[in-house]
Amino acid sequence: MNAINPTSFKRRSFIYRELVKLGAEFGEVNGAAVALSFGAAREAELASARRLALADLSVMPHAGFKGRGTAEWLTAQGLNIGADSNVAYTQPGGEMAARLAPTEIFLLDSLAGSGALMQRLNAAWQWAAAAPRPQQGYPLPRQDSHGWFMLAGEFAPEMFSKMCGVDLRRDRFADGQIAQTSVAKMSAIIIRADRKGKDGRAHAAYHVLADIASAEYLWSCLMDAGQEFGIKPVGLTALRDLEQ
Template sequence: MATLEDTLTTKRTPLYHLHQANQPNATGWQHLGGYAIKAGQDETQVEPTTVAPACGLTDLSALARVGLRGKKAATILSEKHYQLPAAPNQALRQEDGSLVAKLSASEYLLLGSFADDGERISRDELAWQAAERAHRLPDAYLLPRQDTHAWLALTGSHASDVMAKLCGVDLSPKAFAPGHVAQTSVARANAIIINASQADLSCLYLLVDSASACYFWPILLDAMQEFEGKELNIMALRHHHPA
């Protein structure tokens, strides 16, 4: 498998250095969406049955994401065949595995799928950027979520227990079902939380200010300790995401 040097890219995710420092001699680096990501010590570790502990934290920041807001946002998304949630603070899993969250009456957040490494969202974003430059995207405004936000996934049955140590919103499965979205304060900083659980995998997505990602990561790990939480690499999680 590739070494870090092999995968040097022009792009960096917010936690790139933190992962590198935690795993200086890792051989398991590979590309995802043009970013170098930590894939694991070696391939044999990527065993679907063993890699999902009761409590795991994964950095998904290399996957594509973008925001779209404005009077025409819904129309534009529908034209691109996105299924839209009915009300604000809801999220809808798309057929291809990507996710669309509605954050206000006219704001949407699109999260890329494992299935195509976020390719669909990246492609659409590029097209919208071109349209915006050519003034062909009236009443809709792109939000650069890929750069403003880091994307973390907290998995396992203890996800809401971990969050209860950091967040004043009840995120237990009964109160915060799959498809629910909470824009709230986590460890005194802003975050968007999405219940992205599917099949048998409980999963909370956390979108946090990319500049605060280095603040959040160790705090989450600390809160996970009592549940024997572990860092999971993105490839391991991928196995659990049927998409």
């Protein structure tokens, strides 16, 4: 992808100015400006992602559905959603359906970023013409409400211990598990989502979702907490490379 100026896109991260200061190189993903790299050699950014790195995925497609009948309706639409809450269920296309409660699902796109699943679901969902309406939940504008970061690398659990009360060590916090907790004194959702390479190795990674209006504050807190571990900002390319 050719480098682009994020200001030329209507869809850009709330923290794009901070990313620019850090040397981000942007590309277009699904009509939005996404930080693909930060000027370092590709292998260097991949090494950072394996050790400790923070990436901004806030403009990547994400959505939500809530209310009675939500899980049943999404299952009827072909999604794999288990019975347990606080678990994220991986879909065939790599998307994740995070069940926050019996009647609330948070959807995250795969790192391909096509948005195809969200587009299909939004097109399929509609109010019934008249009462009594079926129990099928209702859509939530998560794209507009939640910023989305990914913290990757072997030192991620140790870094989290400085700012979160939940034990996120990999032997205590399973892949796909969700913690609805406080990070840096603000409400956040943490989802363990290890990146699995073709060699079978799993690289530690965690989605961090929080109020989009406080995205810049949370980014700065995460970067500050990771300084002792040599945290680096990385782009989408490094996260994708973890699966190669």
